[in-house]
Amino acid sequence: MLIQEKIIQNVKNKCIEDESVSACMMYGSFTKGExxxxxxxxxxxxxxxxxxxxxxxxxxxxxxxxADLIFYNEYGTEVVIFSNMIRGEFHFLPESKMEIIKSFKSTGVFPNPESMYVYDSTEQLQPLLEGLGGSGPERMTDKNVNFAFNNFANAWLMGVNVMKRGELARSLEVLTQVQKYILQLIRVKEKTVERWLNSTKNLETDISVQSYHNYVSITAKLRECELKTAYKNALKMIEKLYNSLSDFYVVDIDQDFIQKLYVHLNK
Known part of the structure; x- marks a missing residue:
């Protein structure tokens, strides 16, 4: 048995013992068989x-x-680092807010709602979890594809501009956003959009070998020459993705705009 499975069982036991706990659900890798x-x-x-x-x-x-460390992260989630170096995330909410579970449906795919069930004394939890079952939200839409192209253009231009100014650390930080939007478009092209919101998860096995190789070409160390190469390769990738996807989706940008980005990079 994995250490995490023991912790999950401990959480369940604690819920059963504690009369103040109304219900408990789990999310993440262990609910997806991963x-x-x-x-x-x-x-x-x-x-x-x-x-x-x-x-x-x-x-x-x-x-x-x-536990060695318990704290609230920037999202208000209570995070724990257990003494065995396992990370945990805990959200404690009043019972009256249990219907927040309905809002989870828009965030992704929950293939097995039963695996999310831990404990319930209210008979409210199971129906809410069942509402998360089935396929996730449609990701391969004009809206999402256009969103990724447009936000790529915004992040790419910002990253190039701060790089030209000499803010290499900031340019490297922005590059992660450029990578994110490219990966979302790759996932649309290759129909692996279940991880739309967490596009790097299982990337090594989720996308094709060629796409992964292309992704490597848009990573960089904190060196101007590497950053410029990464931004140039990112533009090459977005041009190929535009050529592949623009026949199937409505896209605001066009080839003329992409060529202007090439010119801007080389000024």
Missing amino acids: GDQYSDVEFYIFIRDQDINHFNSRYWISEVNT
Whole structure:
């Protein structure tokens, strides 16, 4: 048994023991059959409304498993680094907000809602989880494809401009956004859009060998020559993706615009 599976069982046991807990669901790799020894454990835990103001989440988590660090990240998620170096994410919400689960449907694919179920004393959780089943939102749309092309152009131009100014570290940071939008378009082309919001996950096996090789060409170290090569290769990739996808999707940019970007890069 993986350490994470023991932690998941500990969470379930703790939910059963604690009368202030109304329900608990899990998300992430272990709900998709992809969990391994490197995976996180991630939960939404709903607390009875009358108990939420007095609920000590930090103490609750520490009773699940010995922890070295518990803190809130920039998204307001309570993050734990357990002493065995397993990461956990915990969202503690009042029972009255359980219907937030309905909003998860737009974020991705949940192929097995039953695997998300951990505990429920309210009989509300299971129907909400069943609503997440089936196929995810349609990603291969004009709106999404145009979004990726347009945001590529915006990020690419910003990255090139700050690079020309000499802000190489900032240019390298922006390059990650350029990569993100290219990967989304690659996933549309290769029909692997289930990971649209987390486009690098399982990239080594999700996309073709050629596309992965092309992706490598748009990575760089903090050196001007490498950055310029990465931005140039990114433009070559977007031109090829435009030629592949523009016959099937409505795209705002065109070949003339792409050529203007080439000219701008070489000024």
